[in-house]
Amino acid sequence: MQKRKEREGDLPEVILPDFETASYGPVLTMQFFFPPERPFISGNHLHGHTKAGGRYLTAKGRAQKERLTREAFLATREARWEMPDYCYLEILGINIDADGDNLSKPICDILERSVYYTDRRIKDRRIMSIRAKGPPRVLVAIQAVHGKAFGYPKPSKRKKEPWPRINGNVL
Numbered sequence: 001m002q003k004r005k006e007r008e009g010d011l012p013e014v015i016l017p018d019f020e021t022a023s024y025g026p027v028l029t030m031q032f033f034f035p036p037e038r039p040f041i042s043g044n045h046l047h048g049h050t051k052a053g054g055r056y057l058t059a060k061g062r063a064q065k066e067r068l069t070r071e072a073f074l075a076t077r078e079a080r081w082e083m084p085d086y087c088y089l090e091i092l093g094i095n096i097d098a099d100g101d102n103l104s105k106p107i108c109d110i111l112e113r114s115v116y117y118t119d120r121r122i123k124d125r126r127i128m129s130i131r132a133k134g135p136p137r138v139l140v141a142i143q144a145v146h147g148k149a150f151g152y153p154k155p156s157k158r159k160k161e162p163w164p165r166i167n168g169n170v171l
Helices: 002-009 059-078 100-111
Strands: 027-033 047-049 055-057 086-094 122-130 137-145
Touching: 027 059, 055 059, 059 100, 086 100, 100 122, 100 137
Parallel strands: 086 122
Antiparallel strands: 027 137, 047 055, 086 137
């Protein structure tokens, strides 16, 4: 009985087991919940298609993107996160009905410009999906790597405005 109670309350230790012992830089962790009234919209269902063959962001996709961008931005402000030159990224989907590509695309898009500058700055990316007790959620961990110490070249020009935008407005 004791072991069952311990297991129910603990988060899985799958995410960042080796990064925490490394001395690369700070680690930022975030957790996004998806209750039944707002399920996770995977990369396949974010966009609709027009009759002319174009694509557009659906209303549900836009609402999810705005909500998660806001949550990521607030998490970075709370942790006083400085955008690193490069980073390692781990995404763990718990009870999410999406494969690795359709899980990583929406999450990486919302983290861009609030956690790191561009997707090109991610040096290593690990995406996992498991089934566990509890609500559907996504755990994200970002390990900062500052380039000079690890032999990476200095990144090209940074954009002046690192703040995320929603519909043209800065958060």
